[in-house]
Amino acid sequence: MRIPELGEPALAAALSDFLTTAGADGADPYLAAKRALQTSGIELARAYAKVRAALLPGQCVLDWGCRHAALPWLARAEFGERIELHGCDVCATDDYAAFHTRCGLHYTRLAHPWRLPYPDAQFDTVLAGGTLEHVPNDGESLTELWRVLKPGGALLITHLPNTASWTEFISRLWFPAQAHARRYALNAFRQRLLHHGFDTVAAGHHQLMPSSLPAAWRRPWLSRLVAAVQPLNALENVWPLRRFSATLWLIARRCEGF
Template identity: 30%
Template sequence: MLTVDFSRFPLAPGDRVLDLGCGAGRHAFECYRRGARVVALDRNGEEIREVATWFAAMKEAGEAPAGATATAMEGDALALPFPDESFDVVIISEVMEHIPDDKGVLAEMVRVLKPGGRIAITVPRYGPEKICWALSDAYHEVEGGHIRIYKADELLAKIRGAGLEPYGTHHAHALHSPYWWLKCAFGVDNDKALPVRAYHKLLVWDIMKKPLATRVTERALNPVVGKSFVAYATKPHLPRLSPEVAVK
């Protein structure tokens, strides 16, 4: 289940991609399949080992084209272990709402992104997320949980403040908002409640089968109750100083 829309965020074979806070690796795997040179980074060592296992399995199965590479590594989003301007593309999906110093994370992403490079940022959408917080303290008052809810304008202002130029936004995963509302209403750790189990089966069926009816329904509902807000931006090329200016 991808949150980034690669029709709006195209990759070229050979692009060097950082999936920051990769989690289980869903976006990293897609970039690998598209021929990118991928680095999947997360602070969770257990998830990184699982992602590395899947990268190896994909290579063995021939799922990635020639020239594509994939590396999984532990790391800190506030101190990325890469030189300046290392990546053509950076993806950070459903991560920034967890990190107190979100401006610091943005600064690190901008540092490692090449001029002209592209960045995709996804966070929980304000309205659906507010409902989750209202229904359940346990949803967000946990170690490593969500510490803020972004309004779209607030996130875009932070993106611009970091020196990036936003070029597009959209919402995603409308069918997942009611699932999380049910989870919050019945208990975030209570997977046995009948409405939660029934809706989960619907989501699994939708992800596996991708029926036209639910795809059309979700596209229609995304602008209204999409669970995620997605923003795309570029890092501008800085103008070159003339020799006369440079020596002053």
């Protein structure tokens, strides 16, 4: 573990600059949602800050499910050229090429639901931000992540949907298309990781208050309300409120035996 190099405000500013100047298609609804509220970038910087202590200069890092490579960009903002960044997803190579180029990320489009086109033990670290809950088979995917990590390598998970999240409950009621079909409880998921060869060394809850809004709710007064309640996220790991946080984060290490 290391002492982080940038504070969260600097990380959020770097991400805002990345989203504004990368030159990608403004019609992309996914990017439009990320750009709509400043709080979305602040939330992502906070999530990265929870796991980044496991990133070190000289590492070879894979962002599994990278899309526009927001997490790798934050790593690039901290390390510059002292880190090697790879990314993979199901998106076409050209979809987010401007982001990948600016980030200096080597992108690979995936052709199989869970198999990864990398040799055994290639990566020091794997970033998995908001990915595991979307894959066809999360168990097979965890096995593949174990395979491509070096012994002792770190799996950094962020934005894993929390089974008791109150915001997820609202989404399931009013915006089911945006809700997650697969959700996780922290203690049970730590045990699940253990069965796939990962020892969890740090974990917690993230984001008690919402940081974004559905497109139908993007009104100036609601955006101001979302910004006003963000300080309540300081309670995201306080019992019993942590039970209702939106997502989970974990740092786990590949182990050869227990």
